[in-house]
Amino acid sequence: MFDFYRVSAAVPDVRVGDTEYNVEKIIEKIEKSERYEAHVIAFPELCITGYTCQDLFFDDTLIARSDAAIDKLVKYSENIKQVIVVGAPSKIEGHLYNAAYVIFAGRLCGISVKTFLPNYNEFYEKRWFDSAADITVPADKTIFYKGYKIPFGNDIIYDLNGFKFAIEICEDLWAPINPGTYYALGGAEFIINISASNEVIAKREYRRSLVLDASARGICNYLYVSAGSSESTQDLIFSGHSMLAENGSMLNENTDFIANDYLMMADIDLGRIRSDRIKNKTFTDAVTLNKAFTGQMRTVDVTGGRKIKLPDSDGKYYIINKHPFIPSSKVKRLKRCNEIFDMQVGGLVKRLRVTGCKPIVGVSGGMDSTLALLVAAKALKVLDKPATDLIAITMPAFGTTGRTYNNSLTLIKALGAEPIIIDIKDACIQHLKDLGHSMDVKDITYENTQARERTQILMDYANMANGLVVGTGDLSELALGWCTYNGDQMSMYGVNGSIPKTLVKWMIDSVVENSIFPECSEVLKDIIDTPISPELLPPDENGNISQKTEDSVGPYELHDFFLYYLMRFGYSPSKIYLLAGRAFDNDYSKEEILKWMKMFYRRFFSQQYKRSCMPDCVKVGSVALSPRGDLRMPSDAASSIWLNEIEKL
Structure with missing residues (x-):
């Protein structure tokens, strides 16, 4: 209703390597979000297995159980009216990818793959994963899942009855030119970043500035959800930082510095985004000048052509300042x-x-x-x-x-x-x-x-x-x-x-x-x-x-x-x-x-x-x-x- 959509960022409790426990905790969060009639719920990077599995990602048993957990989520979602975005490893054609699975109403809609893999300081992702930039097979970047084709890669925009969104994964946001920029120019109005960003001094402020900047440059809503403190603390601490930004302004952010096992929810107003994009001809020019990239984007109808009635959001959880010209503090x-x-x-x-x-x-x-x-x-x-x-x-x-x-x-x-x-x-x-x-x-x-x-x-x-x-x-x-x-x-x-x-x-x-x-x-x-x-x-x-x-x-x-x-x-x-x-x-x-x-x-x-x-x-x-x-x-x-x-x- 009136371009309002309800979105959730969920940080579940995880046990590293325990996919059965993790998927149950994920389902708990989905059920809670469903009661609030959210349209989208996003979970952290690799939350099915835990981000900190390290060399366990090479183990066939872990990957097989991760795939089984995804199957369970797809089956569970048959009567769920919200899009589920969840992080898990994805093994395709002999390559292992750090991926986001997009699930809706009993259907796996697509697999968005991480492009930029950090391999410096405390990060060693290239040890385990391949980049979306290296995908060569299959040539059409699709796989079969339960008898139907599923797109995978870093060029997918998802369409939920006119609500267009796309997915970045953690380090993608840190890149000089992030995939989200091209997603926005390609028509995505809502960017989701599923992340596992460890905490060090001053990183929270820097992370916040990246999210605000990405939402401003892309004239979009940007939801960021990161792994919580239940990840392994062998060498790092993860803070469960979640944020929702709107065209350069912060709409919502979790308050605890070190957090875990919570659900953050808010309404977004795409009317603001659509209005600004129409007025801002610099954005329009950027769309035209980047057709070489955006023209290759694939748009996926997450309903699969099915007529599914979505819940109406009246903006109940959208913060409205009765005096919009006057700062509240x-x-x-x-x-x-x-x-x-x-x-x-x-x-x-x-x-x-x-x-x-x-x-x-x-x-x-x-x-x-x-x-x-x-x-x-x-x-x-x-x-x-x-x-x-x-x-x-x-x-x-x-x-x-x-x-x-x-x-x-x-x-x-x-x-x-x-x-x-x-x-x-x-x-x-x-x-x-x-x-x-x-x-x-x-x-x-x-x-x-x-x-x-x-x-x-x-x-x-x-x-x-x-x-x-x-x-x-x-x-x-x-x-x-x-x-x-x-x-x-x-x-x-x-x-x-x-x-x-x-x-x-x-x-x-x-x-x-x-x-x-x-x-x-x-x-x-x-x-x-x-x-x-x-x-x-x-x-x-x-x-x-x-x-x-x-x-x-x-x-x-x-x-x-x-x-x-x-x-x-x-x-x-x-x-x-x-x-x-x-x-x-x-x-x-x-x-x-x-x-x-x-x-x-x-x-x-x-x-x-x-x-x-x-x-x-x-x-x-x-x-x-x-x-x-x-x-x-x-x-x-x-x-x-x-x-x-x-x-x-």
């Missing part, structure tokens, strides 16, 4: 925010240096204008310009509250600038009077008059003071079109245009935490606690903010969630709704999520014209809406098919 969040702040500052520094202008910021006391003001102040420091070059204008009107007004003045002064106060109420009253618009009608004209008056003042002041108007609007406002066209939508250079609303708060918090402007810490904390509002409608009877943005357009955490999955992966409304329902299960009802999702899609399409002429703004993350970069979208595109899909949810 404080340490990572502070680091990320600091990097973004430096990018914002760097973009503005370049523009100020080229133009020779002073930055002008309209300061409202809200979070967006606060972040823009902080960026401008830092840019002046980088340029070695005085803080007095910062032109900070606050323009109170009908909705301005004492809290935001005072915070504006306090912040500007704390940064070393001189606040410029221009009250726009009279100008707006005159303008509305000229239009014949009653002051008693608090409609969109009433609100937009204030926004456009502020922009006009900023632009005119820029002409007068050789200034550059710094835009304050953020990514979420651009997505929703929650800005006044030719009002706060326009500036001479935007610094927040790729910062989502849910991140703005943490950007300001990081300025406090990192003591970038320590003299501003107290006022910044109060600004963070201020409700989000454009302050275009009069305050309530107590002088507090009456117009709260999220009451009108919905929670920004929902809209940022919708935006992320729409823009980053092109997911359908149905899939985004499924993910949102799980992520916000304790926060919003399904009806609320649908209500605001409908609002999001309607506005996202109808407000594109505002984004089509948005000011320059540096991209800081994987999601951006610039018409010159990430979103080439017609302003008059119809939204009906998306809204119709939402109506059916």
Whole structure:
């Protein structure tokens, strides 16, 4: 369902050389994984016999009992709906190979053979095994198993009803160009590495980096499962390290440093992989340039043409971050925010240096204008310009509250600038009077008059003071079109245009935490606690903010969630709704999520014209809406098919 698949990494307890014991332990893990309706379960390298058999691999009895164990697994799997990938020695045409057997529903589907055999330091695999690169017979690289042909080699991609995967074995990953690279270019979306990697100091981190890198370069999911501590400890210790990576990010990893006898399970989302591969034309070019290799790949239908209904995975075990733009840990969040702040500052520094202008910021006391003001102040420091070059204008009107007004003045002064106060109420009253618009009608004209008056003042002041108007609007406002066209939508250079609303708060918090402007810490904390509002409608009877943005357009955490999955992966409304329902299960009802999702899609399409002429703004993350970069979208595109899909949810 929705491209989700459930996968398991199993590290069974083994007795070296005891194939009967080992296969029973393997079956125990399969049964447990079957209860969770996994689609694939992978076991470590040579786990049927134990990796550390050494010269026992030359013994016919061991090989015969290993083959018998495989036969038992094939027979056992007749009523099992998951693919079983298990490591065992394979004796074919007088050669012994280190292999992975792929078994599904009572059928041996293929035998993937290890290519790179380590023969250095503590490893002596070439003493016992031949490489897949040396396979010459049979010429078609197939064998007969129970009356039907089985492919074997290092050129096999397995297809489970459209779910394509391939297998590497341990050292294959360590090679300069690993087989998994060619598997990925050949169409495999999921790479399994069955391994027996011993543990030494610092190897775990290096192994992790290899897995992450392989998943990133291959734009794939990569499952790594290694032999556990029940292998022989004569000279080595095996740690049972298991990992699941997704396009450069770690989805799951066992926690114990030395582990054995466990099952690790997770869901993978192939929708992410498929989306990125479509967008990434470098990957497409690599596919074309490597046709000499990928064109020789063999695709094996693991169902054997049988109609076998697979369990549906709804992504229950897929980790979903309800705030995808915000790192979950404080340490990572502070680091990320600091990097973004430096990018914002760097973009503005370049523009100020080229133009020779002073930055002008309209300061409202809200979070967006606060972040823009902080960026401008830092840019002046980088340029070695005085803080007095910062032109900070606050323009109170009908909705301005004492809290935001005072915070504006306090912040500007704390940064070393001189606040410029221009009250726009009279100008707006005159303008509305000229239009014949009653002051008693608090409609969109009433609100937009204030926004456009502020922009006009900023632009005119820029002409007068050789200034550059710094835009304050953020990514979420651009997505929703929650800005006044030719009002706060326009500036001479935007610094927040790729910062989502849910991140703005943490950007300001990081300025406090990192003591970038320590003299501003107290006022910044109060600004963070201020409700989000454009302050275009009069305050309530107590002088507090009456117009709260999220009451009108919905929670920004929902809209940022919708935006992320729409823009980053092109997911359908149905899939985004499924993910949102799980992520916000304790926060919003399904009806609320649908209500605001409908609002999001309607506005996202109808407000594109505002984004089509948005000011320059540096991209800081994987999601951006610039018409010159990430979103080439017609302003008059119809939204009906998306809204119709939402109506059916």
